Amino acid sequence: MGLGSLEGGFQWPGQRLVVVTDREIQGRQRRRRRGGVHGTAGATGRQGARIASYQDLQVGDYVVHATHGIGRYLGVRSETILGVTRDYLVIQYEGSDRLKIPTEQVDQIQKYIGAEGHEPRLNRLGGGEWAKVKSRVKESIREMAAELLRLAALRETLPGTAFPPDTPWQREFEDAFPYEETPDQLTAIAEIKADMEKARPMDRLLLGDVGYGKTEVALRAAFKAATAGKQVAILVPTTILAQQHYATCKSRMEGFPINLAVLNRFKSPKEQAEIIRGLADGTIDVVIGTHRLLSDDVKFKDLGLLIVDEEQRFGVAHKERIKQLRANVDVLTLSATPIPRTLHMAMVGLRDMSIITTPPEDRYPVETFVAEYDDALVQDAIGRELSRGGQVFYVHNRIQTLDDVAARLHRLVPEARIAVAHGQMSEDRLEKIVLDFMDGEYDVLVATTIIENGIDMPQVNTIIVEDADHLGLSQLYQLRGRVGRSNRLAYAYFLYRRDKVLTEASEKRLRAIKDFTELGSGFKIAMRDLEIRGAGNILGPEQHGFIVSVGFDLYCQLLEEAVRELKGEPAPEPEIQPNIELQVDAFISDQYVPDARQKIDAYKRIIAIRSMADVEDVADELVDRFGSLPDPVKNLLDIARLRVHCNRLGITSIAQMRDRVTVKFLPSAARDVPFDRLALLNRRPEFRGRIETPRTRGGTSFTVKVGGLDARSLLRTLLLLLEQLHAEVAQTAAR
Structure with a gap:
């Protein structure tokens, strides 16, 4: 059956x-x-x-911290303090000022996006200058938000079709x-x-x-x-x-x-x-x-x-x-x-x-190569595609020399059947060439960027773009999207002239198209x-200046806040950010994840964890990409599990001082915690009298004695305890 x-x-x-x-x-x-x-x-x-x-941080990038302002990112550094090793993001501010941000706070910084070629001035740590800049921008944004709301309200009144x-x-x-x-x-x-x-x-x-x-x-x-x-x-x-x-x-x-x-x-x-x-x-x-x-x-x-x-x-x-x-x-x-x-x-x-x-x-993602033009590279790329029965797009964006390029390719790959297409051809001729190519009568289509949009040819799985540094990033991306539209691995070659010195913007575009290859x-x-x-003159010259002064992301965030305030909507409840300070090594080593950007991405994924299922997803992905988890990474994921429990139970901090760990609750959450049940848990062999409950009614914390436990055992004990406590709270609520 x-x-x-x-x-x-x-x-x-x-x-x-x-x-x-x-x-x-x-x-x-x-x-x-x-x-x-x-x-x-x-x-x-x-x-x-x-x-x-999209903010893949690289050393030297400018970043914005909502509290401290604009600084320069210097990378991730491991530091051992009181015998405990952690990773920190290091941000340089004006002069010799440096800020070390624990990786669990990576979401507090944003990559600075302003205007092309504009280098922002670094702020001074602890000064009032950044607060004044934010205040000025907020005031201006509030005025603009009022105008946007007026336009939005007007749009709501326009008659349309239901x-x-x-x-x-x-x-x-x-x-x-x-x-x-x-x-x-x-x-x-x-x-x-x-x-x-x-x-x-x-x-x-x-x-x-x-x-x-x-x-x-x-x-x-x-x-x-x-x-x-x-x-x-x-x-x-x-x-x-x-x-x-x-x-x-x-x-x-x-x-x-x-x-x-x-x-x-x-x-x-x-x-x-x-x-x-x-x-x-x-x-x-x-x-x-x-x-x-x-x-x-x-x-x-x-x-x-x-x-x-x-x-x-x-x-x-x-x-x-x-x-x-x-x-x-x-x-x-x-x-x-x-x-x-x-x-x-x-x-x-x-x-x-x-x-x-x-x-x-x-x-499959398209295999992407950025390189100097080389006859041997082009010959090999076309020959490989033809040998597996596929077809090739060859993009040369100057109509006057298209035929010369076709002749050069014919010399390099004599067996290839080559056609030429561009937008100044007669309609009938262009249509016939494209349709003949789709029918497999040609192997290589030499064309301008006329092929950029929408042509769906699953049999074409190699594209070669000459003088790619002359094209915009969106154009490069659209061109790459012309291949890889089947279940066959596709290749994209973005070439620039040999020995040419690229402009900074061209170099960034080519690096971006190479970086972003995943689906x-x-x-x-x-x-x-x-x-x-650059954010450009999106909302007028004055707003452009404000985008430059605080960065695009913070600007958008402030605009959203202003719109919400003017609408009279309450601010969203701030999420509990539990402070977990345990004397365990919890970091991702360079040996485990050598690439700094991948490491930052992994930390962001861990910070974004909101459920136990999320933890397992991240763990599976790390194992799949980098191999078995070292103990410091296991500890990092266990701390993420503790955070999930903290958010469920209203715990604000878990802090270790020598051989004791104190667990503190929000006052509102503490009222729902059956502290008397903790005394019963104390009798269980896995806890062995480790739990010290509050001595007075209305207490908001309890203590766990952790003497003699190594890092892995300490985390397992705390996880088991919070899991049991969550079950007790649920049972009490059900009664």
């Missing part, structure tokens, strides 16, 4: 049985992902990197999706539909890596709008992407009464005129197009939803026209690496944001782009 799927139906005359598949009934087939429920990775699946911190709930057609359309949705896709779809069903216009950013399923989410929104009688415009930056989206829409919406059209320069003047008439009289429901859709002669009878794919690819004039279009319609913007302004607006709540971070099943790096790339280019 087994569970599986059938390609088609069959007859079994002997049993008088006919089996009919859903494809034969509905004309569509739904393929299920292998692995867990709702697309979660199974035993062999790969879970992509979640959006974690789309009806899902119909049976919607469910049938979604059931025909040939893959199992990832959890992130389902969440994004639910958020978008909820926005569409409200009476105010939607303005949502859908952020997801290349190939992570943003298109399907957008198609479901488009279908919902079209079946409710509204027109949908899908705006894309290139003609090739328009053709590809059109093919996808046509395939997905086939069999439903929705009239589709594509408007771009591949269409003849006569065809364009017919489509424009159809938009004006309402006979076209969904149109996919390039900036041609933004022309003055294009009018919609009843536009209800505008979907903008990769907004950063449109020019200033186009964006102004998009603003006019979006006044009273729902807007969904799709992006893998949004421009800093868009990302900032989403981060501070001016735009709603949905994020897709779960990668497709069996997707799900789009958000990190966007944030690093923000760092390299």
Whole structure:
């Protein structure tokens, strides 16, 4: 007996049985992902990197401490104090001032992001200067927050379309999706539909890596709008992407009464005129197009939803026209690496944001190389891809010399069939070359960055980019996203001219594209782009100055606080930060994790632990990446477990003084602790009279005698005791 799927139906005359598949009934087939429920990775699946911190600290980086101000990060140092070894982050301030921050407080510092080329002045430890700067910025931010709230309130009053709930057609359309949705896709779809069903216009950013399923989410929104009688415009930056989206829409919406059209320069003047008439009289429901859709002669009878794919690819004039279009319609913007302004607006709540971070099943990160140009390297890269039956993109972003590059590649790899493509070709010729390449008639496509957006060619798994230092970080990331779209390992080569001295910004871009190779790096790339280019004149010159003075992260934090205060919302309850001071070695040695950035990342993961399951996840990951846990790392994880218990029980500190450990509670939490039960625990052999309970009623602490226990035994004893105490508190509450 087994569970599986059938390609088609069959007859079994002997049993008088006919089996009919859903494809034969509905004309569509739904393929299920292998692995867990709702697309979660199974035993062999790969879970992509979640959006974690993009702030990978390197020695020499500027950082911001909320209390002490701007300093320079000098690295992680191990120090032994009173026989106990711990790791500390060392921050240099003005003069010879240095601050040592315990690694458990790593979340108190943020990487400084200001303006490109701007080096902030270091603050002096203990001076009042930083407090004055923060006060000035807070006052200005408060004024701006009031204006933002006024604009937000105005937006809430704008008339929009309240789309009806899902119909049976919607469910049938979604059931025909040939893959199992990832959890992130389902969440994004639910958020978008909820926005569409409200009476105010939607303005949502859908952020997801290349190939992570943003298109399907957008198609479901488009279908919902079209079946409710509204027109949908899908705006894309290139003609090739328009053709590809059109093919996808046509395939997905086939069999439903929705009239589709594509408007771009591949269409003849006569065809364009017919489509424009159809938009004006309402006979076209969904149109996919390039900036041609933004022309003055294009009018919609009843536009209800505008979907903008990769907004950063449109020019200033186009964006102004998009603003006019979006006044009273729902807007969904799709992006893998949004421009800093868009990302900032989403981060501070001016735009709603949905994020897709779960990668497709069996997707591998792209192997990324940054190097000087070398004929032998190019020859080897192309030859290796051809030997496994694949194809290659070769990007050279100067039309005048594309043919020379193709000739050079032909000399290097004579057996390769090479085609050339660029945006100044006639529409028919460009379309034919791209389609022939997709059909496998060429091995190498030498092209400009016209291939940057959206072309989905799973058989192309090597990309070589010449003069990569001339391109922006988001462009480099988009280009790399053209490969690795199948379950085959892909390669990206970003090359610069031999012996060329790179600018600082170019060097940072190339280092970032090499650093962020794991699945799900789009958000990190966007944030690093923000760092390299600077926060920019996002909210006017005055605010730009304030961003420079306190750093982008703290600026956003202060803005969120100001908005909350003006709305009259209570500040969130501060999380208990229990102080745990035990005389045990608890650190990650250089021998265990040699890379400083990986070590910081591991500490951040440990600090972020909120449950026992989180501890096991982090422990499993450390073992998987670095090997068996040394005792100091085991101690570190046990201290994380103690913190989980502290948060459950309302414990503020666990402090060791010689052979005694004092456990202190919040006064409110102490009332719920059955201290009398501790006396009973004292009789158990594992504690052997180690517990000293309060001698007076209303006590808020107790003491544990730990004489004779080594570090591992001490931690085990405390963990067992708090576990028992948690059970006692739960039983008392149940009575």
